[in-house]
Amino acid sequence: MFKESKAFSGFSVDDIAKAKHFYGKTLGVDVSDGPMGTLDLNLAGGAHVFIYPKENHEPASYTVLNFPVADVEKAVDQLTAKGVKFEQYGVPEFGQDKKGISRGQGPAIAWFKDPAGNILSVLELN
Numbered sequence: 001m002f003k004e005s006k007a008f009s010g011f012s013v014d015d016i017a018k019a020k021h022f023y024g025k026t027l028g029v030d031v032s033d034g035p036m037g038t039l040d041l042n043l044a045g046g047a048h049v050f051i052y053p054k055e056n057h058e059p060a061s062y063t064v065l066n067f068p069v070a071d072v073e074k075a076v077d078q079l080t081a082k083g084v085k086f087e088q089y090g091v092p093e094f095g096q097d098k099k100g101i102s103r104g105q106g107p108a109i110a111w112f113k114d115p116a117g118n119i120l121s122v123l124e125l126n
Contacts, residue, residue: 010050011064013116014057022115023051026082027067041065059117072101072108072124079112079122087111087119 013019020039024031030042034050041049049065069075076086076099086100089111094102101110109123 006046008048008050009064010052011060011118012052012054012057013114013118014054015115016051016053018115019051026079026084057116059113060119063111063119063121065118066121066123068125069122070124072110072122073099075122076101076110084112087113 016037016039020031020033023029023039023041032040032042034040037053039051041051043049067075080086080099087110088096088100093105095104096102096110099110100112101108107123107125109121111119111121113119
């Protein structure tokens with residue numbers, strides 16, 4: 001039924017202006033204004049994510065968006081230089097280093113939050 005559907009994902013934020021700046025300027029994603037005060041993240045490969053404002057927004061407690069990168073350490077360093085703070089979960093099984101990069105449990109991955117508190121990641125896919 002949906003084999004040919006160009007599905008997309010979406011999530012809420014509490015401040016569209018902050019989200020637009022963060023995703024567009026800090027992360028360098030192609031961002032466009034959507035209908036009724038929403039945002040579209042136009043991702044590589046033609047995918048997009050719909051971001052909508054919500055007054056009683058509660059941040060997702062799980063990763064809502066993953067950004068595959070060639071070198072996770074380089075990506076973490078570049079984002080840190082732009083003021084992004086990486087999460088330290090304090091879970092020994094994650095094996096996180098001082099930069100917040102988890103290695104050994106699948107791909108190298110590091111988690112961070114957008115201004116609305118939603119969890120994002122950069123992960124290294126080989």
